[in-house]
Amino acid sequence: MENNILMEGKRIQSAARKALIAANSSYYSWSADRQELFRATMGPDSRNRVDSVLLKELMGISCTALNAGDIWNDLAIAQLNPLNWAKLLTQGIGQDMIYLNESIAENTSLLDYDTLYAYDYQDYLFQEKVNAEEFSAYQKRDYFAFRFQLWVRLIIKDQFYYANFYSLAGYLTCMLEDKGSDLIQTLIPHEYVDGKDQGKTVKGGLSMGYRNPS
Secondary structure (H helix, E strand, O other): OHHHHHHHHHHHHHHHHHHHHHHOOOHHHOOHHHHHHHHHHOOHHHHHHHHHHHHHHHHOOOOOOOOHHHHHHHOOHHHHHHHHHHHHHHHOEOOOOEEEOOOOOOOOOHHHOOOHHHHHHHHHHHHHHHHHHHOOOOOOOOOOOOOOOEEEEEEEOOEEEEEEEOOHHHHHHHHHHHHHHHHHHHHOOOEEEOOOOOOOEEOOEEOOEEEOOO
C-alpha cells in the first residue's frame, strides 16, 4: 500500500513537471523566487496548457489547451484528486505549496499579502462593501479573524491535503450554526426546493424555497 502511494506521488510529480514546462519552457532555468511568482500569477493561457498536459498524463485524455477546461469541469469528483494534487504543484507557493481555494481580486495573488490575516481582512472589507451596496438595510458587522473558513490545498510530508483554516472564534461560530441547523431540522423538518425565484433578491435578503419532506 505504501509503495503504491509512493509510486502515485512520483507519477503526479512527473506530470506536474511536464505541465510546468508546457506552460513555459524556461521554467526550470529560473530562480526559486521567480518560479514561485510564475506559479502564483500564471495567466489563463498557461493554465490551460497545464490542464491539457495533466489530463493527458494522469487521465489518458488527449485534448488541446482550448478545450481542456471544459473537459476538466465535466469530470466526476472521484477523478479529481490526482489532478488537483498535480495542479497544486503547478500553482502552490511556499514550502507547503499552499493554494488558497478562494476568490482573489483580479491581477492579485496570495503573494501580494504578507499574511493570511491580511488577505482575510481585505476580503472582509470587500464583502462589507458589496453587502452594503446590495442591501439598503444591511447592518455593518465588526471584524474578527476568519469569520468564515478558508478552503486551502497544501502538501504535508509529500502528501496532498484539502484543509480548512479557522480562527477559534470562527470555528466555534460554525459549530454553533451547525448545531442550530440540526435543531431546526429536528423541530421543523424541511428540504431545499429549487424554483424560478430561487436566489432572487427580496426585501431583507434572498428568496429561498423549502418544504416539509413528509
